[in-house]
Amino acid sequence: MPTTFRPYQPDQALLLAPSLREWLPEGHLADHVSDLVDGLDLSAFYAPYEGDGRRKSPYEPAMMVKVLIYGYATGVFSSRGMARRLEEDVAFRVLAAGNFPSHRTICEFRRRHLADFKRLFAEVVRLAREMGVANFGKLSIDGTKVRANASKRKAMSYGRMLEEERRLEGEIGALLDRARETDAAEDARFGKDFRGDELPQELKRREDRLAAIRAAKKRLEARQREADAARGRKPGMKRNPKGGRPYKRAYGEPEEQAQDNFTDPESRIMKTSQEGFQQCYNAQVAVEGENQLIVATEVSSSATDQGRMVPLLDEVETTFGERPASALADAGYCNEADLATLEDRGVDGYVALGREGRRDVSADAEKHPAKARMAEKLATAAGRARYAERKWLSEAPNGWIKEALGFRRFSVRGLDKARGEWGLVCLALNIRRLRGLQAA
Numbered sequence: 169m170p171t172t173f174r175p176y177q178p179d180q181a182l183l184l185a186p187s188l189r190e191w192l193p194e195g196h197l198a199d200h201v202s203d204l205v206d207g208l209d210l211s212a213f214y215a216p217y218e219g220d221g222r223r224k225s226p227y228e229p230a231m232m233v234k235v236l237i238y239g240y241a242t243g244v245f246s247s248r249g250m251a252r253r254l255e256e257d258v259a260f261r262v263l264a265a266g267n268f269p270s271h272r273t274i275c276e277f278r279r280r281h282l283a284d285f286k287r288l289f290a291e292v293v294r295l296a297r298e299m300g301v302a303n304f305g306k307l308s309i310d311g312t313k314v315r316a317n318a319s320k321r322k323a324m325s326y327g328r329m330l331e332e333e334r335r336l337e338g339e340i341g342a343l344l345d346r347a348r349e350t351d352a353a354e355d356a357r358f359g360k361d362f363r364g365d366e367l368p369q370e371l372k373r374r375e376d377r378l379a380a381i382r383a384a385k386k387r388l389e390a391r392q393r394e395a396d397a398a399r400g401r402k403p404g405m406k407r408n409p410k411g412g413r414p415y416k417r418a419y420g421e422p423e424e425q426a427q428d429n430f431t432d433p434e435s436r437i438m439k440t441s442q443e444g445f446q447q448c449y450n451a452q453v454a455v456e457g458e459n460q461l462i463v464a465t466e467v468s469s470s471a472t473d474q475g476r477m478v479p480l481l482d483e484v485e486t487t488f489g490e491r492p493a494s495a496l497a498d499a500g501y502c503n504e505a506d507l508a509t510l511e512d513r514g515v516d517g518y519v520a521l522g523r524e525g526r527r528d529v530s531a532d533a534e535k536h537p538a539k540a541r542m543a544e545k546l547a548t549a550a551g552r553a554r555y556a557e558r559k560w561l562s563e564a565p566n567g568w569i570k571e572a573l574g575f576r577r578f579s580v581r582g583l584d585k586a587r588g589e590w591g592l593v594c595l596a597l598n599i600r601r602l603r604g605l606q607a608a
Contacts, residue, residue, distance in 0.1 A: 188262045198259040200603040201238045205230060208291055212284040227269050232277045233288075234263045240596035243574040247275035279580065282588025286465075289595040290487050293463050296598070297488070301605050304488060306457030307464075308496040309480055310562035311473045312570070313448040315577040316435030316586070434583040438471040449578065449586050453594065454480040455562040461601055462565055462594040463488070467587040473500035477519070478509050491515065496558035499523060507538035518546065518555040569597055 192198055213229035238259065239250045251271040253260040269277075296302035401408075431447075438448040450471060454464035464483040466476060477497050485491045494516035502519045510517035521531060521543055531539035545551040569575050575593050578586050 188265060191258050191262055196259065197241060197600065197603060198238055198263050200606075201241065201599060202234055202263060204292070204295075204599060204602070205234050205237065207295075208288055212287065213281055216280070227267055227273065227277075229277075231264055231267055232269065232274070233281075235260065235269075236274070236278055236285075236592070237596050237599060238263055240573065240575070240592055241600050243572075245575060245579050247271040247278065247579075250274050278589075278592075279585070282580070282585055282592065285595060286588055286591035289465070289591045289598070292595060292598050292602070293461065294488065296459075296461055296602060299602075301459050301602070302456050302461050302463065303458040304456055304463065304484060304490045305493045306496070306557075306561075307481065307484065307492045307494070308455045308457060308558045308561035309452070309477050309501060310455070310498070310558070310566060311450050311452045311476065311500070312566040313438045313440045313446070313471070314451045314467075314575070314586075314590070315440075315443075316432045316447045316449055317578050317581045318431035318435055318447045432581040434469050434586075435581075436469050436471060449583070450476075451566075451586075451590050452476050452480060453562060453565060454484060455565050457557070457561055459601065459605055460561060460565055461598050465587075465591050465594050467583065467590050469583055473498075474503055475506070477501040478506050481515070494518065494554070496555060496561065498558065502539070502542075504536045504538050507542055511538060511541075517542065518551060518558070520546065520555065565594075565597065569593060572600075573597060 189199065210230055210233060213233060217226055217229075235250060235254070239245065239253070242259075244250055244253055248271040250260070251269065251274060254264050254268050255261075293302060297304070435447050435449055437445050438450065440446050440448065448471075450468045450473070452466040452468070452473070453462045455461065456463050464480045464487070466480055466483070468476065477495065481492060481495060491513065492515060495510060495518070497517075497519045499520040499522050502521055507517060507519060510519075519542060521539060531543050533540035546555055573593065573596065578589055580586060580589050
C-alpha cells in the first residue's frame with residue numbers, strides 16, 4: 169500500500185483570512201509583550217504627533233514600542249536586524265500586523281524615545297509590585313562593564329595628542345609653504361585665474377585631524393580641572409598645603425596616559441572580565457530580593473562603582489515611594505560616607521570592605537567608624553550569610569542580559585543615550601521575567 173502523506177500545497181491560497189495570533193503558539197512571548205504594552209501609558213510616545221495634520225501617516229507608536237521591546241527581549245538590538253526580522257520572523261510580523269518600518273524609522277523612533285522607555289521601565293516595576301512579584305524590602309546592587317559604540321583604537325592619550333599636534337602643525341606649515349610656492353609658480357606660468365585642488369584637499373585632511381585632536385585635548389583638560397578642583401587644588405598651587413612633594417603637573421594638565429575617544433568622547437577605557445581593556449560604560453542595576461526584577465538603573469563613565477549605591481537607592485525611593493529595609497553591595501561600593509548614609513537612613517547594609525575570601529579585613533574605629541561597624545557585622549555567621557545572597561541576586565540579572573539576551577555593546581553613543589538604552593534593556597529583561605513568573 170503506498171504511503172499517504174499529509175497535504176502539502178504551497179501555492180494554495182487561503183480562502184479565509186487567518187487570525188495573526190493563530191500563527192504563534194499559545195503563551196508566546198510576543199503575545200505577552202503585546203498584551204502588556206497595551207496596558208501601559210504610551211501618551212509620551214504619541215505626544216510628538218499631536219496636532220500635526222500635515223504629517224504623512226506615521227507608524228502606530230504602540231506597534232513600534234512592541235517591536236522594539238520584543239527585539240531587545242529576544243536579542244535583536246540593531247535597527248537593521250529588526251527591519252529584517254519584520255520580513256522573515258513570524259513573531260515580529262504578528263506584532264507589526266502587516267507594517268514594515270525601515271531600519272531608519274526604527275532607529276529614529278528609538279533615539280527619540282529613549283527617555284520614555286525609562287519611564288515604561290518604572291511603570292512595569294510598579295505593575296510587578298501590584299502583582300505581588302516585586303518587593304523592595306531587600307535590594308542588591310551590582311555593576312557591569314558594557315562596551316560603548318566605539319573602538320578603543322579611536323582613542324588617543326594626552327601625551328600622544330601633544331606629539332600629533334606638533335607633527336600636524338609642522339606638516340600643515342610645510343604644506344602651506346609649498347602651496348604658496350606652487351601658487352606663485354603657477355601664477356607666473358598660467359596666470360592668476362588658474363585653480364588647482366590637490367593641495368587644499370591635503371591641507372583640509374590634516375587641519376580636520378588637528379581640530380579633532382585639539383577638541384579632545386580641551387575635553388581632557390576640562391575633565392582634569394574638575395578633578396583637581398574636587399581634590400581641593402586651586403590654579404597656581406604648586407604643592408599640597410597640607411604638606412608633601414610638589415605637584416608633578418600644572419593645574420588642569422592631564423597625565424600623559426589620560427585618554428579620550430574621538431567616536432564617543434563620554435565613554436572610557438575600562439577593564440572587562442573577558443575582553444581585557446575596552447571602550448566601555450559602567451552599567452548599574454538595583455535588583456529586588458524576591459524574584460530578581462531590576463528596579464533601578466544607572467550608567468556612568470567611571471570605571472569604579474564608588475558613589476553609585478546611594479543614588480540607586482534614592483531612585484527607588486523617589487520613583488516608588490518606598491525605602492528598602494536592607495541593601496547588599498560588593499567592595500567596589502564601600503566608602504565611609506555611603507555606609508554612614510545607610511545607617512542614618514535606617515537601611516540595614518551589607519557591603520564588603522575588601523575582596524571576597526579575605527578574613528583579615530578591618531577598619532580603624534576612630535577614623536572610619538561606619539566601616540568598623542560593617543566589619544563587625546560581616547564577621548558574624550549571619551552577616552556573611554546575608555552578604556552571600558548578593559552573588560545570586562544581582563549578578564544573575566547582569567549575566568542574563570549578556571548571555572540570555574546577548575547585550576554586550578551599546579547601539580547608541582553618548583552617556584545620556586546609553587542610560588536610555590540600558591533602561592530599555594532592563595525593561596525587556598523584566599518583561600521576560602514577568603512572563604516566566606506568571607507561567608510558574
